[in-house]
Amino acid sequence: MLQTRITAVALIDFATAVYASAGVPEADARLIADTLVQADLWGHQSHGVLRLGWYLDRIRNGVMKPVTTPEFVVDAGAIAVIDAHDGVGHVATMLATNEAIKRAKAHGIGAVAVRNSNHFGTCMYYTRRVTAAGCTAMLTSNGGPAMAPWGGRKKIIGTNPFSVAAPVSADGPNGTMAPFVVDMAATGVARGKIYLAKNKNLPIPLGWAINQAGEPTTDPQEAIDGIILPMAEHKGYAIAAMVDMMSGVLTGSGFLSAVHSPYKTAEKSNCGHLMIAMDIAKFQPLEQFYARMQAFTSEIKSVPLAKGFDEVFYPGEMENNSDAKFRREGLLLPDDTVADLRRIAKETRLEAKLPL
Secondary structure (H helix, E strand, C coil): CEEEEECHHHHHHHHHHHHHHCCCCHHHHHHHHHHHHHHHHCCCHHHCHHHHHHHHHHHHCCCCCCCCCCEEEEEECCEEEEECCCCCHHHHHHHHHHHHHHHHHHHCEEEEEEEEECCCCCCHHHHHHHHHCCEEEEEEECCCCCECCCCCCCCCECCCCEEEEECCCCCCCCCCCCCEEEEECCECCCHHHHHHHHHCCCCCCCCCEECCCCCECCCHHHHHHCEECECCCHHHHHHHHHHHHHHHHCCCCCCHHHCCCCCCCCCCCCEEEEEEEEEHHHCCCHHHHHHHHHHHHHHHHCCCCCCCCCCCCCCCHHHHHHHHHHHHHCEEEEHHHHHHHHHHHHHCCCHHHCCC
16 A cells, blocks of 8 residues: 655655765765656656665676676767676666767767667656757667567566656646657566565456466566566567567667676676667758647547546646646555565665655
């Protein structure tokens, strides 16, 4: 049951202190912390501070280096390839994001690949930064085996998330409309949501996963040990394979069963990412694009409501609303997440930093 409330600022400060205590530079530690807390603010607790201990354990186990030393192995105008050398995925991906924006402004498009990286949190954390620069974005990443190829019964493909984003309006005196953001895994549900259900001691819906015997299950632990099902059956499998090709094969990083998930805290990740940014002003005047996006989102929102619904949202809008609410009221965390934060605070002697 959700019971404990905490401010985002306090939670970011605590998570920053935790990673700094493990040898992560202060700015990098704050970036990781911000990505985690931002996921909670958006209402995606599966990618929030639930994961704080996973990244910490990866650093402690030596499979994720606390100090990230990225190397540009390809630097070719609009294209770059960064070797993260097993550093922090969040840091490497933010570098790729900034580089993609810079190259898009110079060339119209910027494509930056990252190899030998680690999990970076939510895709939309980075694609939203691209929209703030007046660009559209696409980000892909691969993960450890969670899904079987369609027709098979051995998991070798990750949930393999991707995000596409675009701005809807410019900053102004009346605020900014939520950017258009699609962020999803190729499985029917992100694996983190199954871990969240486990933390809450809740069953998962039928159709999310099958157990090791190939039978449908509502037990989150059986789902974790078994196979997560693709979204839209064979189509989800094809999308996952496409994302793996772009994130792993093209970048020069690991792919399929050579990639390990952040939940496997003693195994090197080998994951890769691909960030593509496109400068909107090279396609049409920016103000014209904003007007077209507002017409686009307005038409989506204006359709008659289906039974049981109060409003139609365009992709990315619900997260903006959630962010505003939780910044105003404070975050609510599951009991098991709170217990894990307290455990980490005790282990790192940072109890005074955690107001829970």
